[in-house]
Amino acid sequence: MNAEFFYRIVFTALVAVTLSSAFVVVTARNLVRAAFALLFTLGGMAGLYVYLAADFLAATQIIVYVGGIMILILFGVMLTNKIVSVELYQGSARVGRSILLFAGLLFILFSVFFNTDWPLRGRPEMPPTSKAIGLAFMGEFLLPFEVVSILLLAALIGAVYIARREVRR
Amino acid sequence: MSLFDPASLSAYLAISAVLFCLGSYGIVSRRNAVSVLMGVELVLNAANLNLVAFSRFCSGDLRGQLFAIFVIVLAAAEAAVALAIILAIYHSFHTIDVNEIDSLRD
Numbered sequence: 001m002n003a004e005f006f007y008r009i010v011f012t013a014l015v016a017v018t019l020s021s022a023f024v025v026v027t028a029r030n031l032v033r034a035a036f037a038l039l040f041t042l043g044g045m046a047g048l049y050v051y052l053a054a055d056f057l058a059a060t061q062i063i064v065y066v067g068g069i070m071i072l073i074l075f076g077v078m079l080t081n082k083i084v085s086v087e088l089y090q091g092s093a094r095v096g097r098s099i100l101l102f103a104g105l106l107f108i109l110f111s112v113f114f115n116t117d118w119p120l121r122g123r124p125e126m127p128p129t130s131k132a133i134g135l136a137f138m139g140e141f142l143l144p145f146e147v148v149s150i151l152l153l154a155a156l157i158g159a160v161y162i163a164r165r166e167v168r169r
Numbered sequence: 170m171s172l173f174d175p176a177s178l179s180a181y182l183a184i185s186a187v188l189f190c191l192g193s194y195g196i197v198s199r200r201n202a203v204s205v206l207m208g209v210e211l212v213l214n215a216a217n218l219n220l221v222a223f224s225r226f227c228s229g230d231l232r233g234q235l236f237a238i239f240v241i242v243l244a245a246a247e248a249a250v251a252l253a254i255i256l257a258i259y260h261s262f263h264t265i266d267v268n269e270i271d272s273l274r275d
């Protein structure tokens with residue numbers, strides 16, 4: 001009973017942190033503040049993955065998103081240093097349309113979620129996943145795995161090529 | 170209330186729906202290209218949460234998690250290339266306001 005109560009409290013706290021910092025990400029006027037709020041959103045997502053028994057995925061989320069993509073975005077924010085002068089909103093018309101899009105999408109998604117009869121299974125246990133994921137990558141998913149590694153190489157070279165400054169002799 | 174039950178599918182679907190809508194709100198309303206990129210990251214995370222939740226509650230195998238890992242890898246590659254493009258745009262246009270960037274030449 002006590003453990004179950006704690007389980008729910010932590011879940012609610014995780015959801016609150018994730019969603020409120022996601023709200024800050026899309027509304028904060030200060031871009032650095034938005035970037036740091038994104039950090040908390042991604043960390044909360046890692047916690048939700050733990051609740052979904054995806055331990056390997058939670059670790060991957062922290063290493064790749066929080067450790068890699070967040071640093072990249074912060075570099076992007078800091079290197080394009082006119083961020084303070086860029087007004088973040090275009091005007092009330094655009095915000096109104098955006099809120100309309102937000103509400104409409106949310107309504108559609110929620111009505112789909114609660115009107116669909118999902119093929120649910122019982123409450124499963126939480127086995128460790130890393131071994132099974134490794135075996136799947138080396139077996140059934142070998143081709144996508146290799147394709148992704150080539151894509152990463154291409155993205156690496158392409159990013160360096162696009163971002164370098166032209167050297168004029 | 171099943172919406173706040175950590176062992177129910179609908180809780181995760183609701184969270185990911187809110188995240189997805191917040192992300193698309195950011196993509197549409199922001200003018201700074203880096204902020205648009207942050208909105209895209211939110212949308213990708215929402216999709217990932219759906220994949221993992223369905224993998225746990227409906228299929229029971231790990232395919233959803235494998236797809237989520239591929240999505241994370243693609244998001245990393247996308248962030249790197251997109252930020253490189255933003256830097257190149259900043260060097261030639263001296264702004265990253267997506268409304269100002271409307272010509273293909275210098």
